[in-house]
Amino acid sequence: GENVEQHPSTLSVQEGDSAVIKCTYSDSASNYFPWYKQELGKGPQLIIDIRSNVGEKKDQRIAVTLNKTAKHFSLHITETQPEDSAVYFCAAGGNYGQNFVFGPGTRLSVLP
């Protein structure tokens, strides 16, 4: 089955700096790679996703890149703000939600 690794487990950045979180996956059949932000006591919120037919996707300060050959994908947050502080999870799975596996999460702290 799918196995997703995520690094780093914790990340502290100064406000305004960029943050990068990387994930690797094992199942070459996976073709849907979303990123979620989870605040304390709440459910995960989809912030961006990418499918295997695309190498990069951007939405304002957030971007995701995918290298399907190397089986890794990354989340990039630019101009970080304190409200970006949360736990971020990557996930990998099939296009229809099948075999969906989450990474272990990254706790991001943006210091003012």
Place this chain on the structure above:
Amino acid sequence: GAVVSQHPSWVICKSGTSVKIECRSLDFQATTMFWYRQFPKQSLMLMATSNEGSKATYEQGVEKDKFLINHASLTLSTLTVTSAHPEDSSFYICSATRQPTWEQYFGPGTRLTVT
């Protein structure tokens, strides 16, 4: 759009009792719903996949007789934790997918504490 609600948001029950958690897609019809469990400072672990009108598919290691899932309509799935024990205390989160993108939209979660 794509709002998923859960009820209750938190519940405390005594050991041996059963608890029902509801998951609703408020503004769309969900093709499939998923149930996850999350322990403190850990990732989400998929428990089961639920399709309307059919039996749920449970992940390996999840007791289907203990975690009963009913997907009665395209907007409602319920998870019943039967004969709950303290080790069942956790954060239970549902998600719903819709066509054609099949993105998963998560509910706010239900914190279950079994005393």
